[in-house]
Amino acid sequence: MRKTQLEQLPVYVFSRFSGYPEIVHFSTTRNGGQSHGRYKTLNLGFNSGDEEYNVQANREILSNALDLKPGHLVFTVQTHSSRVAKITSEVLSWNDQTRREKLNETDALITNVPNICIAIKTADCIPVLLYDPQHKAMAAIHAGWRGTVGRIVAKTIDSMKQEYGTLPENLIAGIGPGIGPDVYEVGPEVVEIVHQQLGKNHGLIQYYPQKSDHQQSPHLDLWKANYVQLLETGLPEENIEIAELCTLSHPEEFYSARRDGAATGRMATGIMIRT
Known part of the structure; x- marks a missing residue:
């Protein structure tokens, strides 16, 4: 990824x-x-402990940078599930x-509607964007460890196949900023479920x-877990970009729930087709 600006707002974008x-x-x-x-x-997450008027103002800053009305910026209500929701133009009439x-208990969005930006929020979890240039369809995915072992990336691609006729070999994918493998320590219960659901190979x-004590910790x-899922669904290696930007290790750039606790801000990762 490279750093750039949307209007005056600092953001990262995928070169791919x-x-x-x-x-x-x-x-x-x-x-x-x-x-x-x-x-x-720039906290973009409600229910994080921040004042709601600040979050609303921050979302308006993002909408303005995208040259969108705030209602055209669509977020999920994330719960670390593997549920995928299709966004149609009907969403614009919803309060x-x-x-x-x-959109409760939803951690991935897909759409082919122009000028609607689908987005997810993160503060260590992995954001994944997908784009199908053949059918002009896209996805925004929130993949924490629960969503990853629940194969949310693969389920999202299956949904795009069913809804839009997407072929995985045509997809472009970006794996955005999230907690890096050298700092993401997990417990034995996570190790067990990762091995059960995703394999050991x-x-x-x-x-x-x-x-502290030089003991080995898992x-x-x-990043790699979601990369492997993309490959397994049929994406060519050259169609996938991994940001390799660790949210925990860059406090000046990113929020991190692991570093700062759950009561911290949330970044957003999103995608839309402009007409």
Whole structure:
């Protein structure tokens, strides 16, 4: 990924997506908004403990940078599920309460509607964007460890196949900023479920010495886990870009729930077709 600006808003974008001028995509940083304290400054997540008026103002900043009305920016109500929702133009008639109800327990969005930006929120979990240039369809996916072992990326691609006729070999994919494998320590219960659901052959669990007592502790590579899923569904290796930007390790750029606790801000990663 490379750092750029949407208007005056600092964002990261995938180099692999640059050949498709019809799409606009982004991963925000923690900078450019009006929140304060631990939420400084571009917190885009409600229910994080921040004042709602700050979050609303920050979403308007993002919408303005995208040259969109705020209602055209569509977020999920994420719960680390593997549920995928299709977004149609009907979403523009939903009020905030209806959106929360319709998109509750949803961690991936797909759409082929122009000028609607689908987006997910993260603060260590892995954001994944997909674009099908043949059918002008796209997806935004929130993949924490639960969603990853629930194969949310593969389920999203299956949904795009069913809804839009997407062929995996035509998809372009970007794996955005998230917690890196060298710092993402996990417990034995996570190791067990990763091995059960994703197998042991991909080296998704690596062991690193702990600083305190030099014992080996397991770490999960969420970047690689989602990369492997993309390959397994049929995406060519050259169609996938991994940001390799660790949210925990860059406090000046990104929020991190593992570093700062759950009461911290949220970045956004989104995509849309511009007409």
